Amino acid sequence: MNNSCRGCGAKFQTFDPNSEGYIKVENREKSTLCERCFKIRNYGEYQKITKKNEDFFNILKKINETKDLVLLVVDVFNINKNLKDICSYLKNNDIIVILNKRDVLPLSVKNTNLLAYVDSMGINYVDKIVISTNKNFNFDSLMHMIDSHQKTKNVYVVGYTNVGKSSMINKIIYNYSDSNLDVTTSILPSTTLSNVNVEVNDGLTLIDTPGILDDGNIMNYLEPNDLKKVLPRDEIRTIVYQIRTKQSIFVEDLLRVDAEMYNNLTFYFSNRLNIERTFNKTDKLSKLKKYDLIVFENQDIVINGLGFINVTHSGKITIYTLPDVEVFTRKALI
Template sequence: MDNEIICIGCGAKLQAEDPNKAGFLPTSALNKAIEAEDQEVYCQRCFRLRHYNEIMPVDLNNDDFLALLNSLAEKKALIVNVVDLFDFSNSLLSSLKRFVGNNKFILVGNKFDLFPKNSRQSKIKDWMRQEANRMGLYPEKIFLISAARQKFLDELIEYLNANSQDQDIYFVGMTNVGKSTLINAIIDKMGDIKDLITTSRFPGTTLDRIEIPLDNGHYLVDTPGIMTENQLVAHLDPKDLALVSPKKPLKPATYQLLPGNTLFLGGLGRIDYLKGESTSFTVYAPREVYVHRTKVSNADEFYRKHNGEMLTPPVASKDLPELKGQEFHTTYKSDLLFGGIGFITVPEGCVVKAYTPGQIGLGIRRALI
């Protein structure tokens, strides 16, 4: 009997045997849930996330998640790939074409509200489409939204409504991109149920698919986020994750640099200016990330001495990969990407070396702003 009761927060089957496994609920609470069949029940993990913002570890199996996604090719469905605009290349599901089959899919770029106010939607959408095409992915449409602030959702909801008349809609993506937050926002806009699905800034909140019935007989389906070592969030302690997850639009901070100068983004990013004229670099990063300018010649020693103290974040993450660099030569005004943290706009004609832990999230694009 208890195996048939599902946590409405994360989708896991409720059980009282193992507190380290998904869906755990103390026996007394589980018995109450069995007796009150019509009540909505959250597992202990979801309860603590919702009320105390406290993450409880749980055994996760990525293979189960991938098997669930692989089954999508056999269904008639619209696939919605939710991506983090601040970690686009690592949150885009490059293997999506395998999951999609003959179904259509759309791209939804989350956290658009964190871009500076003068950002042009058309420019960001063009960049997203080009990057997706480069990976062999051809989205039917692209939307920019803010799930957390419930902004820019009307056009997306109208599209989903029109396309859910004869099929279910599956939301897929990497961990921590805001899938569950987006579905909660859609449900909130469409009805009066608030915060049905457990959301948090911690990876791996949704543990099994969650089906939300629509009036037309079809479903919105939230699937578990896929975990990958290529995302910085997979390596960060929750305290550091809170620091690098921006809550307000990123304000540009401009630094005048000469060749031989270094900028640190806390202890999670670094850029060395190697060759070019005296020029300005513009940093777009969360306010909690301490930006420090020094000289390339003493940057290694400065990092060894001050990482985790003056250079924060990290403040709590242990065993992060060593900073590893890659050289870039800008032939036009470019954004150097520090996936999961932010970006730095660099003029054309500069030679720079950018670093992140293990080169995670490093990239370059034509400047969007």
């Protein structure tokens, strides 16, 4: 009998249905999954659990006590600003940076450009690779890379929540192992609750971790139905606006962008989000949190978790979005 759920890593308990690891007494003997994992997998029903990041930093400290290889998984559509901070906990470990979700960026984007961006993140890494879990892209190369850098059997998988850590592990099991034990994945942050060891073969055990929650990510503030719209599932069709006069562009009720100078804005957002522009003065969404940004030539404005806007020329751009969502500029990704 297992003590913890093989889907999310939570310790089993039989007394509180609303806390992690709950399993009915009658299922305790026969099931290896907690109720929550069972419901996510069978009914697509989500029960949101919020983890404290403190737990995650303790996991990182434990990893740092080993010499094990670390796979740092990054969502290429939403590259987090603070990856350097995660890595600062892992001074003793070799790190491979994995840019996942390649499929959502346009095919025309060169992987070499995406990889070049990794250098600007300030991380000490031993290797880097672009993959797509959904499209099963580059997994043979990834396996070779892991093989050539791993020092012990254990390899940790870390990163922010929702970047696809658990999905990547499942794909590796599916491709390279006889095992049919998969870990739980979902569109909600904090699906994985504790470390889960997954033995791929005699020489490799992948250790899935809960992942760090990003307070500035819009995903934390949306209901599952909106989440489904915001998370891109297919290749993004970019939308380019040539700005010649004062105008506003709206992404549903989530974002307003005001621009007034000679400029070109390219929107990288999920295809399921409705984007509209107006040339008329309007108050719509002007009550949301306002950011007055000075943007330089060929920079991106990132609205954490929602998408990004590439700006061709320098100028002033005003952004309105939900209160706790982080907005920042960066050197253009593409």
